[in-house]
Amino acid sequence: MSDKRVLIAGGGIGGLATALTLHQIGVPFTVFEGVREMRPLGVGINIQPNAVRELGDLGIGEDMLDQVGVPAREWALVGLNGNDIYAEPRGRLAGYNWPQYAVHRGRFHVMLYDTLVARAGADAVRLGCRVTGYRKEGDGVVALVETASGEQFEERGALLVGADGIHSAVRAQMHPGQPPIHWGGALMWRGTSLAKPIRTGASFIGLGTHRHRMVIYPISHPDPETGLAMINWIAEVVVDAGEGWKQRGWFREVGIDDFIHHFEDWRWPWLDVPALIRGSAGAYENPMIDRDPVPTWQDGPVGLLGDAAHAMYPTGSNGASQAIMDARILGASLLAEGITPAALAAYDARLCGPISQLVLRNRGAGPFGLLNLVDERCGGTFDNIDDVIPAEERTAFMAGYKAAAGFAISQLNEAPPTILPGARIG
Secondary structure (H helix, E strand, O other): OOOOOEEEEOOOHHHHHHHHHHHHHOOOEEEEEOOOOOOOOOOEEEEOHHHHHHHHHOOOOHHHHOOOEEEOOEEEEEOOOOOEEEEEEOHHHHOOOOOOEEEEHHHHHHHHHHHHHHHHOHHHEEEOEEEEEEEEEOOEEEEEEEEOOOOEEEEEEOEEEEOOOOOOHHHHHHOOOOOOOEEEEEEEEEEEEEEOOOOOOOEEEEEEEOOEEEEEEEOOOOOOOOOOEEEEEEEEEEOOOOOOOOOOOOOEEEOHHHOHHHHOOOEEOOEEHHHHHHOEOOEEEEEEEEOOOOOOOEEOOEEEOOHHHHOOOHHHOOHHHHHHHHHHHHHHHHHHHOOOHHHHHHHHHHHHHHHHHHHHHHHOOHHHHHHHHHHHHHOOOOOOHHHOOOHHHHHHHHHHHHHHOOOOHHHHHOOOOOOOOOOOOO
16 A cells, blocks of 8 residues: 555544654654534643653643643642641652643643644644544555545545544444443532632642542643632542433533532631632533453554543543553654554554553542542541551552552653654654
């Protein structure tokens, strides 16, 4: 096949990071994205230092990230009575060579899109075009594409990357017997409010118990006049999931009064949770969902990436970061193996097993597992956390998670670049 293009199903964070990587190393590509227009949808996400490093190597530096988010300074868990369970610095303050960023997901997504179009041209992304399946043909692949108006066409390429999210059509064809989307009973309400940042001014705070908690962190720099920043919050309770998810969709807008009763008495001298929630213009309800791991992300010239490969609970704040890492490791594999299925095989061998284990680890509450231990030992209320969980046990727990997720400081700082500067396909 003379066409060495890589076809990318999905123009989310993973798909765009893949396209930017392919453009950097000289691999032709086309992205197919189902929406007609890129808009800044969503609330807050975290970009971990490993992914910030890769973005920097793509020419997306801290000056650009500062336009869509803020460097995180602290990660903290707090019990039901407002006392600290665990706190640690983040990013450079923790010893990483790169910061961690809390960003507005939609603004970050649009920034990636605008950067790609500026570098590769508007034709690099075909909006209003959704990949519905594929057919292996000769030494390449044919993507089956449907437009927003219902027209269908075929597109040929050397490889197809399924970066089409948790509802991936590419994954569904690759693994037709996969179980349905998994929901463990956690129900989340998300929103953003203008408020003054607390603690360090850029703290990520997990508050409550593993069955009843809030996550709060800023996703913008404070306004120099008012001191107010955009604060991202996630309110979460665990309910009986025995009958499965009964709503029609997975994501819907709801009124504040639909859920605030769960948190109405969460007030401390340093934080008024009900006031924070009521400061939001609206809220969105969705279950915390993932998919069971699959044994491989490859089917010949077709590979999976991002949520299509490893949709995971957001407890570890590494879904978007892992999608970026996927894209970079795939790019390195293409440099080593050429635009061939062998590159997908090398990528799959390196990531599928370990990241599948991370999916399962996040089901066990990820780093929020410390809240489970506190809940089991004292019900979430305590005077001195050292009497509940010794400092050494808390530190060891967090170190174990960071090592599994690829966040270990020395491991990242000492690692060579995933893609060497100036590297191009032969």
